Amino acid sequence: MVPAMNLEELIHYANLAPSGHNTQPWKFSANDNVIRIYPDFSRRLPVVDPDDHALYISLGCALENLTIAANAKGLDAAVCYFPQDEESECIRVSLSVSGDRRCEDLFIAIPNRQSNRRQYDQKAVPEAHIRTLIAANHCESVQISAFTMADQELETIIDLVKEAARIQFRDREFVAELLSWIRFTRKELNDSQDGLTAEVMGFPFVPRWLGSFILKTFAKPESEASKTEKLLRSSSLLMLFISKGNERRHWVDLGRTFQTVALNATSLGLAHAHLNMPCEVESVRRKLSAFLGLKHDEQPLLTIRFGYAEACPRSPRRPVDEVILPTGTK
Template sequence: MRLSSPDTLQLITAATRAPSGHNSQPWYFEINANEIAIFPDPARALPAVDGNRRELFISLGCAAENLCLQASALHYAAQTEISGDGSIRIQLQKSDSIIPSPLSAYIEQRQTNRSTYNHKIIPEDILCAILEEWAGNEIKIHLFKKDDSAFKLLTEAVTQGNEAQMNDSAFKAELLSWVRFNKKPAESTGDGLSYAALGAPSLPRWISEPIVKSMLNDKSQNKSDLKKIASSSHLALITSPADDVFSWISTGRALQRFLLSLTRAGIASAYLNQPCEVAEIRGKLREKLFHATREYPQLLLRIGYAKPLPRAGRRPLREVMKSEYGMAY
């Protein structure tokens, strides 16, 4: 049975709502009779910050999880296969017995909220209910409160990561290339870090770019990040037992479910991935926090309560969809 066009559009739309580094959206989708395949788009890789494409494949895992969750809402059984090249093939079969996942309703609402939070502490029972879903999962989610020694260790790792990245000209040039300084480029590209998602006003580039450049230094970044960490409730560190493409995609799938569970509970989240992006810092974290279990740190987030921000843009479906006959739409 072939996928219907309306269902295909809904499935791909849901997949593209996944997060990605710098909102680069490094994927494209191929549609066959009853299968949707997700492929990495090398043209949208981030070589300076993500040289081995670890975060790219995590993003693909997030997209795949969104697609599978939306499939359940449309009463499709989804069977996923990961190929050696990191592509993900999802076989879909219509079935009235499929029960929609409650997380599918929050795909459109989820966002990365980079604002300062309101300092309110998330009740333990809410966090415990969210973490119960991970019992037996090889991808681990570790939560740290402000009085945990690991919270201080991770905070220090963020500042060290900023010092490394903000003194890397290639990193800063790549970051700037993905900033959309005002409404016109944000709407025309549908990707990147928009002024609105960053909480900034829409100003002409000649005004806003020098301001942004002046803030791209470790002192300014650390001041901002420390304030945001202090306003948050917990830090969340996601780990995997291995460090390969399969593990990265699995991390992405678990991450997306975690993000949607947070969204359902009204909890905001934002990334602090510097410690996982700088190899030396990541290695030290692994040794200090996971000497016994040998887990690999993959992603660091802060979570808490905050007012929603404008949503980040997404590219038109015609730019990311292909079929066996060429571009699908």
């Protein structure tokens, strides 16, 4: 029997996973030897993620942290996606004692991993490290395409990233949704413990009216496109995470792969950040898929840059007792 304390500790690590706009769209329950991860649809992002694929990717990231933490604590984790015999939609993780401690390097990386939106220093990533990141993918339904700065294809990808950034910042609903998840003041941050804090976005705490005014005035389509290009060109490696299917389980798998790659990158001293714009804007995603020669059901869902940079401020998380459902809930 796995002690209840351990289950709560495992949920603590799952809760440190990344999520789109730091919505933390999950709930957990812990009963006997089973942890269940539930989607929390009250935290969806209807504008940027209308089909919820990013929400399920985030659940996959939480699941990956959970299994890595379990393995490091000497537990086996048997995972079942969306079992039919459950009352609510969930991912079920059944734990048993194996005594064998695994994944300790990745476990240590969990609290250190962060999305780092700074400029990177352009230093090349050693070939061996690129191979390690690609080999970390343990899901058959996920493919990784990697591009270094020397690759010809990168120029087309940069154009598509910029095209999508322009479309997003021309869209008032996109900007309104983004604004609703920015925590402009310390009070907003303390009250919610979620979202994108001013610090993480690279500006000081300011009253909401001022922050909204500044964002609406300065985050123009063209300036956002060039800012994004500059960030990308300061990086050393770009990876596209491609899903070979278009169902919930494929999105969860993609989250697991991304998370394990991000943890490997963290262990290797590499920073990473999302530049998902060409995956989020459907018309651009189609162009990107055609450029990559993908088949009908294959879709690029995450665009991640890697490189070297100093750490940045940490994103908040809600306390574990806010994301755990009352005991007895199944």
